[in-house]
Amino acid sequence: MTDGNSSTWWQSTSLQQLKLSGNGAGNRAEVYITLDLGETYYPETITIHMCDTIRPGRLAVMRSADGLNFDPWLYLVTNGNRDCRMFGVAKQRDPDSPESVVCREYAQLEPQLYNERITVSLSEVPPSFSDEALLRWQAVRHLQVRFYDMDLVMGTSADQFDHYAVSEISVMTGCECNGFGKGCEISADSGQYECICSGNTQGRFCEECQPLYNQLPYQPGQPCQGQRVHLTTIGSWSFYKVRASGPMTSANVKFTCEAAGMRYPCFASGRCTGGWTPDCIKYDDAFISCETHWVLSFHLCGHDNPYRCEPLDDTFVYMDDWWSDGSACGMKYNTDKYWCVTGADVNNLYALCADLNECEPSPCVHGTCTDDIGGYTCTCENGWEGTNCDLTSFNGECYQFSSTTLTHQDATQACSSKNGHLVDLTDDQQQSFLADKLAASSGASNWLAIKSAPIAFLYSNGSTFSGPIHWSSSEPAAPCDLCVLLDSNDNFLARTAPCTEQHNYVCQSDLKPCEQNVCQNGGICTSCFNDTAAFCDCPAGFDGKTCEINPAPISSMMIPYRCSSASCPDGMYCTEEGVASFSCKAG
Template identity: 35%
Template structure:
């Protein structure tokens, strides 16, 4: 069933946009009249397209009734109205009750255009239009855009349904089609063959039905049932397979023919090569001659069939066989294994016998197929800093000086023994070390230091008292003599800061002497544990008793301190006027630097400008033990700390007043108007190093060049 819906349906192809606004006008002579908003110029062609796009038809300027066909064409609708031929007159009469202005004075028809074939007054296919606002008719549609097209839809009174029943509604009609018909107006024969209902046949369309002409082998209303040709059991000794219009027989063994009704003679091909053939149904039997076997008596009896060669290849003979053994096996049937280890092939390893071969498990340090090659453990160069000596399953590294470890890859830390004394810092090197000594301390191990005009050398090793005394004398010195408490405190502090162990003094024997042989009479502070009259013992500073003096057997091993006088250096190593003193045969030297210099050899010029002493942007020039500030213009003083008073140092011309501006000064006459004559700069206007600039009628400035 098709329903003609004016507001929803669209018929045909609209080349422009979709259907525009639709306005229902009126109904008469079984036609619904509408005006529809068009897109583009109001030509006859556009009016037609607009109506067809809305699923409607269109009227012409005349009705097409009797004697009203002048401005009409056969594709336009035909209607009758009592007012005459004009479509716009008829609509104006129905809508507004009059025909004044050819419809231009009827408001519902405002901006409405109607198709007008044969309008000779124009050549641009213009439709005919009316305008209510100006009461103008005969508008050329080609000059107007987007106005209304006049369209129409028939009612059921015009019997639009060719093969169906028509039903009117408010905006159109609906056709309920008879069986076999379709389309909006039930005017299209429905093709029942369109769905291809005939599976194996040809379809013939009829009104409301169809007929199938089946292909060979098919039957049924839709030719979809295969005819079973096997239903009559045509295969006598076989199985029937139905085909399309035919059948196929699959015969049982021994039978042939179209219907499997002929016995096959299996002996006809003489299958028994060395024997007599007996035919059966679907088979035959061979009676073999002597020495032959097999279904067709074509196989020589194989003595190798029982696989007599256990590990070899069997060759069949007439009534016998021979074995060709695999590698590693022997015997008639190749069932005896050959022992490859019997010859002891592994020189330094254990032999394992395998089939046709052997393997050697080598002892540690040996390799090769027969374990007869010594592995060179030195081949990988394992000794990082040393020489490698190969052994059996091992190697030995002879390390270079300064290196240790299994592979000579560990740097010996020469600082581990803390060789630097008296606060020195140890720096480890490869096969050595160096000490960074504090100020006024020298020696390879920072062991020598001056104090109160004397030179002291602290030993890093221990010795018996006599050996210690000889060691000091060998350096043109002697074991230290403690002559006052200040010296003892100095020694105790230095020992505590370095070795921290008990240390020999020069004092010894029952009658105590100094190193020069003079009797001991110094106020030496003794430990409370000492006897009132010491025996023949030597004296040390005891580390366990705050480095107080204590006697001990002279054979004990203790560290010691050598003492020597400070003397002028044999060769002056001090720079920049430093005074050089040395001790212990010039093995230790000290520099007393003049003011302004520093460093071990007075090599460092102290930068007195480092503290930025110059103020107000002054630049500092470093001198020896002094500095000089170069002040910017306008400042003075040792540190550029004072503002320069220009006016106290210069004299302006008579009658002029000086004004100080820090970096320059200005001379100005207090009454420039009364002066009369303009001041001119000259060579005497400013001090040397400044230039004159006229600043007005009666003033000038002096600024640094």
């Protein structure tokens, strides 16, 4: 908390006047400043910025819950134990309990004549302190700073000129640096606390991207990415050049790619062992060349000479332990150099990076896949939800259709890990629903929860199977270590099979109210499988995935008719009669 105004300050009267008033007598403070913080805070530091006077010989920081009764919290002194004893305590740098009173020497032993900043750290506690103990130690609502032992710079004969002046008292509850602060420091220009930023961010609170890292809009909590340009796609790998910061070493190329959420190629494609390590991607070079720059040149420029391929200018590729200085291998356009430009001596150029196309093949079972850096997004068809558009609902239950095959036991465990269970088939309506969805999905046979016991078939919860479902002919077989599936070869009728066979499966979960309602316009939100999917039941007149569509009445969508010279025959004039009508009248 600061007023942010460096042109104002607080100043006491002279020491002579203070003493005439009884201040400074015995162990009384010469002056004190009291602050009401408005609510209880848990500061990490308190900074007192002196103005044109020297700091006090002793300083007391007091706190209070009611603003009336202040208790000692922390003392700062010049002469160690001698000064601490004047406060009635022993020298103690760190608290040993939340109720401790700490007495420390000033961090800077020699006082400054002007503009000294006295910083009191409240975050230095023993490792044994719990989070609760730390909060109790730091808690303060009303703060009081007391000054003792004014240093008479001009001597006793001129003490009428001596006073205290304070420019600012800052109570810092921590650096709010949007997740990228490595600490705080006081700006020499503004005198305000500013974050020491990482993640290619800058600003007092790390609230903006540095130049060369602002191609994408700033997002709180996300590192700023360097300028990146898509070069080409080879197989399932998309190649980019990404702006780096600092020397173009292999370590920095690796860091730049990973910070952008990408992988990185080596000097070689992986078909050849020289210039390639297992940490790099491996891609099909189609026998154009073993070297990445040469392969990219062929795809970008139609020839295998990267020094004559302008898109590769100033790009550097990872080259493990080739040079002792850790250089990456770079290309410089339109030169006669036919070997790598070493990167350790050049800065802020481009790293060659690669991103896997997660949409090949598409993981979206019932939707359209959009490839993103380091991931993908599915846009689901109507009635389907979930990350991979493989979730749907029916009669108050949620169903997820797998795209992989497992044994019955493994399928049971897979559903359980999602806070669900293998589907319990209980009636013919549910069977028809599942048959339609399976035919539109994998088209394969799928495990049900039903499995045999010595004398009966059981549901997932161990109860006896009793549902009226449709079986294949000659089914169900006598219970004998068998499990039940819906058979894709027999119109998804129920059939028994050995439980060790591998088949697709359907997981089931109860629908429950969403923890966070994503439905708009009064829609009712339900979710399943640990809130991985949400369904909106929209009120009348609204539609869309989150009830966001409000179809306008037809009348409001009609375009009003506008008369023109062609509206009526010659000799008559046009009159607009309504939204979409007009009349012709004799002139």
